[in-house]
Amino acid sequence: MGxxxxxxxxxxxxxxxxxxxxxGSLAATWAITESAGEALVASNQRRISETVSGQIGAVTHEVxxxxxxxxxxxxxxxxxxxxxxxxxxxRSVDGxxxxxxxxxxxxxxxxxxxxxxxxxxxxxxxxxxxxAPVMITDPDGERAPSGIEVYTVRDLSAVQEEVDALVxxxxxxxxxxxxxxxxxxxxTARGVLRPVRELRDTARRLxxxxxxxxxxxxxxxxxxxxxxxxxxxxxxxxxxxxxxxxMRADARRFxxxxxxxxRTPLSTLTAVTEVLAASTEDxxxxxxxxxxxxxxxxxxxxxxxxxxxxVSRFDAGSVRLREEEVDMVSAVRDTLRARNRLDRVELxxxxxxxxxxxxxxxxxxxxxxxxxxxRHGEPPVRVGVFADRTxxxxxxxxxxxxxxxxxxxxxxxxxxxxxxxxxxxxxxGLGLAIALENARLHDGDLTAGNGDDGGARxxxxxxxxxxxxxxxxxxxxxE
Amino acid sequence: xTEILLIExxxxxxxxxxxxxxxxxxxxxxxxxxxxxxxxxxxRTPGIVVLDLMLPGMDGFQVCRRIRAEGExxxxxxxxxxDDFDVIGGLEAGADDYVVKxxxxxxxxxxxxxxxxxxxxVPNEVRVxxxxxxxxxxxxxxxxxxxxxxTPTEMRLxxxxxxxxxxxYGRQRLLEEVWEHDYLxxxxxxxxxxxRLRAKIEDDPAVPVYVQTVRGFGYxxxxx
Numbered sequence: 001m002g003x004x005x006x007x008x009x010x011x012x013x014x015x016x017x018x019x020x021x022x023x024g025s026l027a028a029t030w031a032i033t034e035s036a037g038e039a040l041v042a043s044n045q046r047r048i049s050e051t052v053s054g055q056i057g058a059v060t061h062e063v064x065x066x067x068x069x070x071x072x073x074x075x076x077x078x079x080x081x082x083x084x085x086x087x088x089x090x091r092s093v094d095g096x097x098x099x100x101x102x103x104x105x106x107x108x109x110x111x112x113x114x115x116x117x118x119x120x121x122x123x124x125x126x127x128x129x130x131x132a133p134v135m136i137t138d139p140d141g142e143r144a145p146s147g148i149e150v151y152t153v154r155d156l157s158a159v160q161e162e163v164d165a166l167v168x169x170x171x172x173x174x175x176x177x178x179x180x181x182x183x184x185x186x187x188t189a190r191g192v193l194r195p196v197r198e199l200r201d202t203a204r205r206l207x208x209x210x211x212x213x214x215x216x217x218x219x220x221x222x223x224x225x226x227x228x229x230x231x232x233x234x235x236x237x238x239x240x241x242x243x244x245x246x247m248r249a250d251a252r253r254f255x256x257x258x259x260x261x262x263r264t265p266l267s268t269l270t271a272v273t274e275v276l277a278a279s280t281e282d283x284x285x286x287x288x289x290x291x292x293x294x295x296x297x298x299x300x301x302x303x304x305x306x307x308x309x310x311v312s313r314f315d316a317g318s319v320r321l322r323e324e325e326v327d328m329v330s331a332v333r334d335t336l337r338a339r340n341r342l343d344r345v346e347l348x349x350x351x352x353x354x355x356x357x358x359x360x361x362x363x364x365x366x367x368x369x370x371x372x373x374x375r376h377g378e379p380p381v382r383v384g385v386f387a388d389r390t391x392x393x394x395x396x397x398x399x400x401x402x403x404x405x406x407x408x409x410x411x412x413x414x415x416x417x418x419x420x421x422x423x424x425x426x427x428x429g430l431g432l433a434i435a436l437e438n439a440r441l442h443d444g445d446l447t448a449g450n451g452d453d454g455g456a457r458x459x460x461x462x463x464x465x466x467x468x469x470x471x472x473x474x475x476x477x478x479e
Numbered sequence: 480x481t482e483i484l485l486i487e488x489x490x491x492x493x494x495x496x497x498x499x500x501x502x503x504x505x506x507x508x509x510x511x512x513x514x515x516x517x518x519x520x521x522x523r524t525p526g527i528v529v530l531d532l533m534l535p536g537m538d539g540f541q542v543c544r545r546i547r548a549e550g551e552x553x554x555x556x557x558x559x560x561x562d563d564f565d566v567i568g569g570l571e572a573g574a575d576d577y578v579v580k581x582x583x584x585x586x587x588x589x590x591x592x593x594x595x596x597x598x599x600x601v602p603n604e605v606r607v608x609x610x611x612x613x614x615x616x617x618x619x620x621x622x623x624x625x626x627x628x629x630t631p632t633e634m635r636l637x638x639x640x641x642x643x644x645x646x647x648y649g650r651q652r653l654l655e656e657v658w659e660h661d662y663l664x665x666x667x668x669x670x671x672x673x674x675r676l677r678a679k680i681e682d683d684p685a686v687p688v689y690v691q692t693v694r695g696f697g698y699x700x701x702x703x
Contacts, residue, residue, distance in 0.1 A: 066651055263559050264489050267581035271495035274584050302581050320563060324650075324666065325695055334662040358661055 009196065010189045015186030017359045018178065025174030033170055037163035041119075045128055049115045053128045053321040055079045060134055060470060064329040067148060075134070075150060083152040097127070097153040105131045109149050110115045119156070126156040131330075146207075195223045198287050199230060205232075211238040256312035260304045269298045288376070314437045321358045321441055328353040328362075328392050329385055335366045343369060349385035353392050356465040361438040365446070366394065369458050373398040377456055387464070394460040402450035402457075414435045426473065435460075481595060482506045485645045486516035486526035486542065487557070488534050496529070499584030505591070513537030517545055524552060527591055530574070531557045532565055540572045543549055547573030548637040553594045557582060564651045570671040574630045576658060577665075593659035597631040606641060608701065611680060611689055613641060632657060633676045636669075640690060649697040673698060 023470045048327035057117055059078045063071045072085040072092040079085075083100060085092035108116040109131035118129040134148035198215050210235060217227040251333025273295045280288045313319050329349040366383075373381040383397040403411060410416045415429035432448075439446040444462035451457040483505045487493040490511070497507040508525065510516035516578045528546055532539035541553050556574045559564040569577055575594045578587050597618055599652065606613045612621045618634060620627045635657045639650060648698065654664030657672075673692075677684040678694075693701055 096516075260559065263580045264492055268489070268492040268495040270581040271492070271499040271584050273500050275495075278502060305581075338662060363663055 010193055013189040013192070014182065016183055016190075021178050023173075025177050029167070029170035029174050031169045034167055035459070040162055040166075041156070041159055044156065045117055045119075048128055048154050049117055049130055049132075050066055052116055052132060052150070052152055056134055057133055058144075060136065063134070063146075063148065065136060065146060072148070075148070079152050083150065084149060087146075087148045093212065097122075097460070100127055100153050101131070101151045103127055105151065106149065109133055109151070113143075113145050126160050128154045128156050130154065150422050155383050164222055166315035192223070195227065199227055202230065202234075206234050206237070211241060252312060252315040255308060256316065259308040259312060262305050264300075266298070266302055269294075270302060273298045305429040306428075307428040307434060310434050311430055311437075312450050314434070319437075319441060321361070323356045326355055326357050326359055326362070328355045328357075328387070331357075331359060331362055332366055332383060332385060332394065335363045336370065338363075339371075341369060341370055341374070344374060344379065344381065346380050346382045347385075348382065350387065351381075353385060353387040353394055354464070355462065357442060357462060358438075360464075361441065365435045365460055366439050367396075368435040369396040369460065370430065371427070372396075372458065373400075373458070376400060386412060391462060392462050392464055394462075395457065396460075397451045397457045398452070398455045400455050402454045403448060408448055408450075412446070480504060480506055481526040481591065482508065482523075483591065484508050484510065484516065484520055484528045485608070486510045486528065486534065486539075487531040488512060489531075494586065496587070500588065500591075503584065503588040505588075513539065513542040514587075514622070516542055520546060521549075522652065524550065526552070527595055528552060528553055528554045529557065529587070529591070530537040532558075533559055533571060540568050543569065543572035543574055551628050553630055553632065555587070555590055557593060563671060566665070566667065570667060575630060575672070576668060589659065589665065593657075594632055597634050599656065601638050601642055608641070608644070608689065617674050622679070627679050629676070629679065632672055633679070636672055636676060637680070637690075640698060642700075647693045647696050647699045653697065669698070 038142045055078055056075070059075050063075060067075075067087050067090070069090055069092075072087060072090055076083045076085045076092040082097045083092070086106075099122060102118065102120070105116060105118045108118075110133075113133055113135065115130060115132040117131075120127050128149065130153075131149060131151045133145045134150060135143045136146040137143050177344030194297060195215075195218060202213045205387045213229050214234060215227045217224040217231070273291075277295050280291050283291060283302040329352055332349065333342070335346065336345055336347065369380065370383060373396050379399060381396070381398045384393075384397075386395065412432050412435075414433045416432075417429060432446075436446045439460055439462065442462050444460065446461075447455050447459050448457075481667040483500060484648045485493060485496055485500070487496065487508050487509070488511055493509050493511070497509060500507050508519060508523075508533075510519050510586075514537055516530070517537075519525075530539050530542060532548075534542070538670050541555060543556065546552060546554055553575045554573065556565075557580055558569065558577055559580050566577055576590050578590055585667060591622070598615075599614050603616045606615070610623045614620075615638065620634070620637065622625055638652065639653065649671045650666035651662065651664060653669050654660045654666065655662070658664060658668055677687050679692055680689055682689045689700060691701070693699055
């Protein structure tokens with residue numbers, strides 16, 4: 001579609017209506033004025049011709065044959081001032097506009113025996129030229145041209161003015177119709193466009209996720225059909241969404257139920273493997289190894305079930321923050337000390353960074369990040385704490401090969417294993433996912449990437465007081 | 480040797496915990512239901528009760544409240560979920576501590592021992608603060624003329640706080656000293672125990688005189 005064509009539905013409708021109206025009224029006006037004008041002119045012409053013939057007929061019997069100058073002048077006087085009467089070489093006195101008479105007309109009169117008319121325009125005025133041969137009746141009764149020709153000129157301005165007035169009236173009527181048509185187009189456009197606009201609004205709400213949005217179909221036209229179709233579509237989308245949501249909820253509940261049911265047998269296993277562990281000295285080598293494996297795997301199972309339950313709690317939205325005033329630096333140090341990691345990790349931190357956090361959740365995040373770096377990266381593993389006025393950043397880096405590009409977007413996915421060959425890592429595969437959920441619970445964020453020297457780099461960013469961080473200029477110690 | 484009453488409905492877990500706790504030097508009696516547990520508790524008072532919260536019939540919360548109403552025997556609850564509902568409900572019912580399943584018997588044993596310890600390292604003396612009289616030798620407490628019976632945990636909390644009146648103790652510090660928890664102890668244990676202690680020794684627990692809250696930090700004894 002060309003650029004000159006308006007893009008909106010409403011201007012297009014209006015333009016279409018206007019175009020049709022203008023063309024229609026132009027055609028009508030042209031046709032009316034043309035035929036009416038022609039008829040007017042023709043009837044005038046006929047009247048004038050008849051008058052002239054009558055006047056000529058009235059003086060014919062008084063004219064002797066062949067006529068002399070005086071006779072020609074007499075004929076001229078009786079027909080009118082703008083008249084010329086000719087007989088062979090004799091000419092009557094010239095009338096005022098006798099100069100308009102054309103040779104063409106004279107030719108026609110000379111050759112025929114009837115009245116001939118011609119319309120000419122001189123100095124913007126229309127004129128009617130009438131030429132008539134004077135007929136005489138022979139002694140034997142035959143009518144024949146006498147050789148006298150009468151030419152007269154009549155002004156047609158009055159007729160022309162009548163025609164002009166007609167055109168003006170038609171044009172005015174056309175303009176009025178155009179205005180009326182535009183109004184009509186507006187009303188029609190509104191009538192057509194309102195349901196379209198309602199439909200558009202409904203579609204937008206649907207797209208934005210409001211699946212309850214519907215439009216009441218009006219009438220029985222194509223738009224109403226479209227409305228019904230869209231409503232049906234929304235209905236079916238809503239249905240599938242509800243089914244999917246139900247299935248997801250079922251899956252979540254199933255995971256929660258399963259891990260809950262696993263707790264009691266796992267508790268028993270945990271209790272008895274500890275008894276086993278205390279009595280391995282009396283066992284044979286193979287039995288001792290088996291007991292050892294039972295103990296290790298029981299611990300792993302416990303960890304996985306606990307992580308699974310934690311994820312289920314996040315999915316169910318049943319987790320709550322229990323915030324306390326905590327010194328971030330001592331909290332990190334406590335976490336490292338409790339897991340015997342202090343001597344394997346370089347801690348770079350200021351004296352003290354007071355924050356409001358859930359200690360247990362912070363512990364889970366830090367333990368996961370550090371454990372991950374120690375397991376998958378190379379030493380030295382560095383932990384840095386950097387604070388500004390509103391936030392505290394905890395940066396964990398290692399000296400390993402870093403994260404592959406295709407891995408970065410998925411490190412926080414559940415059960416994601418960067419190296420598919422090494423499926424048997426000691427973790428549950430949920431650690432980083434849980435760490436991210438915990439960070440978000442604090443209104444914070446956890447991001448993964450690679451450091452300048454190539455090792456993996458995880459950054460935990462927490463507001464120093466969740467829920468009440470005012471955006472403002474940050475100052476203080478920066479990275 | 481402590482006599483433990485273990486109330487747990489799953490027979491295998493009950494037996495497993497009995498085996499493991501016996502190895503730690505305890506004598507373990509068992510009950511399958513809350514009702515049976517209460518019967519056994521009344522028949523012979525144990526040193527401590529280890530109580531599963533999810534029991535058929537009378538649940539763990541009710542059992543805990545009954546036991547608390549009948550004496551000062553410490554209660555440790557076993558919670559399957561470890562979520563706030565269980566923990567808060569159990570602590571309000573009067574439990575001294577809780578362990579989340581699957582619990583390692585070593586951890587459970589450490590908690591049992593901590594909860595049973597009535598004393599802290601304090602000089603032998605009789606301290607008097609207004610109407611409150613604390614005898615650190617006989618471990619008796621009286622308010623005015625009336626003797627007050629405290630659970631071992633309440634006693635240790637009071638002894639710890641009153642050791643240096645006016646000094647502020649953070650919740651984590653109290654958890655480590657009184658409950659012997661690691662650095663991630665649940666500070667709700669402290670708050671709950673403080674409430675129970677206040678109910679026993681304060682004239683008006685809503686306006687405490689002896690155990691005062693220091694907002695944002697923790698608790699202190701006095702100044703009276």
